[in-house]
Amino acid sequence: PWQQFVEGNLYGWVDKKTRLRRFREGIIIVGAGNGKSTLVGGNATYAASKDGERGAEVYVLANSREQARIIFDECRAQISSSRVLEKHFRVTRDGIYYDKTRSKIQALATDSKNLDGRNVHLGIFDEIQEYRDYKLINLIKAKTKKRRQPLILYITTLGTVIDGPLMDYYKLGGDILNKTDAIAQRAADRVFVYIAEIDEEDDPNNTDCWQKANPSLGKLLHLEDLIDEWERCKPIPAERSNFINKQLNVFTSVDELSFLAPETIHKNNKQKPLEELEGALCYGGFDLAETEDFTSACLEFPLEEQEFFVLSHSWVPVHKVQENREKLDWAGLQKEGRLTVVDAPYVDYTMVLEWFEQMAKKYRIASIGYDPAKAVFLVRELERRGFSLSEVRQGELTLTAPLDNIKERFLDGKIVHNSDRLLNWYLGNVKLTKRGVNATYLPTKQTKSRKIDGFAALLCAHTEYMRKNQTAIRADQKISRVIALGGK
Incomplete structure (x- = not known):
């Protein structure tokens, strides 16, 4: 037809x-x-x-x-x-x-x-x-x-x-x-x-949307064959990208790679009682993005054996839940304490301020890293309340080494977050993209509805940790070694 x-x-x-x-x-x-x-x-x-x-x-x-x-x-x-x-x-x-x-x-x-x-x-x-x-x-x-x-x-x-x-x-x-x-x-x-293409908000894992890009499905192409191909190439970022590009008709770049493979994300679903962290030293980060969209904050706790515990929280206005383009378990995430749904058209940044104040009553927040975009009000109020803050510029010079380092921690199974489903979703949405031929890789989201705000907050916190602990990794180090591992 x-x-x-x-x-x-x-x-x-x-x-x-x-x-x-x-x-x-x-x-x-x-x-x-x-x-x-x-x-x-x-x-x-x-x-x-x-x-x-x-x-x-x-x-x-x-x-x-x-x-x-x-x-x-x-x-x-x-x-x-x-x-x-x-x-x-x-x-x-x-x-x-x-x-x-x-x-x-x-x-x-x-x-x-x-x-x-x-x-x-x-x-x-x-x-x-x-x-x-x-x-x-x-x-x-x-x-x-x-x-x-x-x-x-x-x-x-x-x-x-x-x-x-x-x-x-x-x-x-x-x-x-x-x-x-x-x-x-x-x-x-x-x-x-x-x-003929899948829509921007479609999840490539949802085979129901594949017909959109493949109008001959059932005639020249067969769904079971495509599923077999998808399952085989899905763990390999380059092949996964090629399938999404050629079979689901989505623009991709040869310089793009998924940040983490699904099995790597799953490997870090470990547990640690929060009570054991009371009074522990940690580093904060936040990503404000747009007030009418997701906003996230994070604490990262250095542990023994080069492990890190991640405590993350996000806020979203109620209209995002009603639109439900992200297809998340909104009620479940709220019940787990991972998400706050704001009954307003936007997220008021004072909510992030109050969250950090509550966390400071339990943990020792050494400093907070932040993207300076849209952060003037919140930074001023946090500093007024005695928090130490540092800018985290969203460029190669600042992010390359922290991105490399935190990926190595994930690959080694060193990130503990008590099976945070929302954080896992953020991690699965991150892709690495070059902004130029000779550039290094930087994180960005895979599609408009695949948010990465929680990861951006975590990266700010990890950058702050590395600054304060004078890690030996050079600031200009490229992530070629990590990329060579294929995102597994």
């Missing part, structure tokens, strides 16, 4: 007066293995023979000739398997010809020696997720002006090149579908958009 929807829109919308097609461009983005090549292979043979265009030139285009030949070879296969088509098309190694109208189908690439002199009727750009510039796209689009109803198709899965043409077209498609007025209506009416 999804193929019928695409083709019905591309070819079914015509002008009443001119009888020419409405759409001149089509952006088609679906997960891997859903039959994109088969679909547009049919478009190519139709454009060369039955589209009412004499001398039609159809080109399959890609970054490499090998990639371009995938759809070209699909055209050849469709023709050779049909007695009817075989009678009308002449197939050679490098071209498919429909002599009746002097039309042709060819595969071209950016490395083709001569792209001039073309008169494009249909251009099919295969896997534009690999493109890093508009050189080939602009050249081909410029060659369509002499045609009455040219069509350019962009066929792809989402990719890892987040600063190339695909990201621009993806955003353009979103603007068109959501009618944001970012593009003139006249231009928007000429672009057909079909994007």
Whole structure:
């Protein structure tokens, strides 16, 4: 049905007066293995023979000739398997010809020696997720002006090149579908958009959402096979990222890694009675983020054998619970004392202040680390009440060594937090991302609804601990060793 929807829109919308097609461009983005090549292979043979265009030139285009030949070879296969088509098309190694109208189908690439002199009727750009510039796209689009109803198709899965043409077209498609007025209506009416992807708030572990990115599920793809693949690659961050990218159609980066694998998180679900910590030395941290979203605070206690105990708490306004995009056990987390749901549209920072004051009655808080963003009021009030605070800038120079060190502690099973489910959720949401080619990895959240506020508060506390204890790890140390461990 999804193929019928695409083709019905591309070819079914015509002008009443001119009888020419409405759409001149089509952006088609679906997960891997859903039959994109088969679909547009049919478009190519139709454009060369039955589209009412004499001398039609159809080109399959890609970054490499090998990639371009995938759809070209699909055209050849469709023709050779049909007695009817075989009678009308002449197939050679490098071209498919429909002599009746002097039309042709060819595969071209950016490395083709001569792209001039073309008169494009249909251009099919295969896997534009690999493109890093508009050189080939602009050249081909410029060659369509002499045609009455040219069509350019962009066929792809989402990719890892987040600063190339695909990201621009993806955003353009979103603007068109959501009618944001970012593009003139006249231009928007000429672009057909079909994007099959999981939603931003969807959890990749939820197989119920996989159909969104895989419209051929149950036909060309089988759910049990995909589940087997997911379970196999899930513990390996790089392969997990690739599955989410290719099969669930989510932009990822080759420079992104999950911070911790699920088994590592589980390994740290150890227990220690809170009564044993009364009067113990600890270091604090908090992450205020947006007041209308999650806010978190944390205490980190150095223990023997290089272990650390983590005591964490979060606050969230009631509307977040009502929206429930995060799909958390809100009532259970409140009962466990991990979360406070605020009956207000935002979290008042005085709640964080009061929490630290309550904790200071039980434990010796040496100092508190904090992200200076949005923290002016709370910092002033904490200092006024006698707390010692230090800024934790959210950059490579400050965070690289603490991030490396705390990950090593997790890998060694040295973090104790009394099976804090909310903290585990935060940890599972953290991914490591490079902000530049030569940059080191820094933490960020995987999707909009996958919050990391509790981890950010913990990282501030751990940074403060390392400062005060003059750890031997250099501030500019990169986390290459930890990354090499594969997040396990």
